[in-house]
Amino acid sequence: MNMLGVHGLTVSFRIPGATVRAVSDADFEVRPGRCLALVGESGCGKSVLAHALLGLLPGNAEVSGQAWLEQDGDPLELLGASQAVLARKVRGRSIGLIPQSPATHLTPVRTARAQLEEALRELGTPAGRVRAGADTLAERHGLRPADLDRYPHELSGGMAQRVANAMALAGDPWLLLADEPTGGLDRPLVDRAMASLRELCDEGRAVLLITHDLRAAEKVADDIAVMYAGRLVELGPAAGILERPRHPYAAGLVDAQPDRAFVPIPGMPPELTRLPAGCAFAPRCPSASAACQTSPAMSDGVACHHVLEGERA
Ligand SMILES: Nc1ncnc2c1ncn2[C@@H]1O[C@H](COP(=O)(O)OP(=O)(O)OP(=O)(O)O)[C@@H](O)[C@H]1O
Numbered sequence: 486m487n488m489l490g491v492h493g494l495t496v497s498f499r500i501p502g503a504t505v506r507a508v509s510d511a512d513f514e515v516r517p518g519r520c521l522a523l524v525g526e527s528g529c530g531k532s533v534l535a536h537a538l539l540g541l542l543p544g545n546a547e548v549s550g551q552a553w554l555e556q557d558g559d560p561l562e563l564l565g566a567s568q569a570v571l572a573r574k575v576r577g578r579s580i581g582l583i584p585q586s587p588a589t590h591l592t593p594v595r596t597a598r599a600q601l602e603e604a605l606r607e608l609g610t611p612a613g614r615v616r617a618g619a620d621t622l623a624e625r626h627g628l629r630p631a632d633l634d635r636y637p638h639e640l641s642g643g644m645a646q647r648v649a650n651a652m653a654l655a656g657d658p659w660l661l662l663a664d665e666p667t668g669g670l671d672r673p674l675v676d677r678a679m680a681s682l683r684e685l686c687d688e689g690r691a692v693l694l695i696t697h698d699l700r701a702a703e704k705v706a707d708d709i710a711v712m713y714a715g716r717l718v719e720l721g722p723a724a725g726i727l728e729r730p731r732h733p734y735a736a737g738l739v740d741a742q743p744d745r746a747f748v749p750i751p752g753m754p755p756e757l758t759r760l761p762a763g764c765a766f767a768p769r770c771p772s773a774s775a776a777c778q779t780s781p782a783m784s785d786g787v788a789c790h791h792v793l794e795g796e797r798a
């Protein structure tokens with residue numbers, strides 16, 4: 486059985502005079518047929534977490550913890566794996582990346598076809614089958630082969646999205662990391678993108694969806710992991726978190742949704758160079774008490790000294 490198990494994933498960046506603690510001690514699992522949505526405000530460490538799994542962090546990053554990729558009974562620890570192994574066995578092959586804002590991720594000076602065909606060649610597709618392979622992928626993702634002959638600026642947001650999906654899936658990965666795949670798309674296109682992620686799960690792939698859009702997550706996620714200032718603060722079934730969030734930050738995120746109370750969480754997240762000693766959310770938290778000066782451990786899916794209980798208004 487394929488799966489990804491992440492334990493104690495921690496990422497810091499060394500910058501002049503300071504350390505940015507971007508991800509702290511993250512634990513979670515991703516399994517085929519399921520979508521885990523990682524949600525949290527801008528800058529909380531979502532993309533850094535995804536890039537750490539693929540070995541895509543810059544040289545000033547320090548990574549610790551473990552990320553076991555189980556594939557066909559062959560476990561590989563990703564955080565300690567060499568770039569050569571990640572390139573040969575992982576990126577694009579077992580884990581596909583749908584990047585943040587696909588339109589800008591594509592190289593502007595080359596057609597979509599040139600970029601998709603290059604991806605297929607890198608995956609070892611024989612030269613004689615590259616063109617037909619690109620056409621097949623295009624059609625599978627709702628594009629006409631002729632659409633591939635366009636340059637990125639000639640693609641609509643929805644088409645760029647489909648090209649990005651086709652590239653991410655070219656090597657038939659079982660796990661997809663979709664990093665804010667709906668940036669810049671309007672609501673109907675967001676819904677369509679979420680539906681296509683759901684189809685990928687339903688055909689047996691796993692999806693780790695990164696988003697700050699809880700409404701989008703609701704359309705596709707089986708489970709939700711709520712991240713605050715680099716730490717997972719609540720993790721569990723999506724319906725439970727959306728209907729009865731137990732961490733005050735998760736409750737704040739739900740209440741901030743336009744179709745809910747539409748009340749923003751007051752204040753700002755902390756600087757990741759100066760995290761407070763205890764719970765990082767305490768300065769913004771309506772439930773905070775003296776106990777919050779010590780860091781709450783994750784227990785039963787929530788890391789909080791004042792877990793919310795019962796029905797909310
Ligand atoms: N190379 C780097 N050097 C120093 N700090 C970095 C580096 N890359 C990212 N960071 C910092 O790590 C933190 C987490 O960034 P990340 O991109 O993961 O946020 P995010 O949750 O994906 O936000 P968004 O929703 O805006 O994409 C930010 O404070 C960012 O400034």
Ligand code: NI
Pocket residue numbers: 531532533585664665
């Ligand atoms: Ni990001």
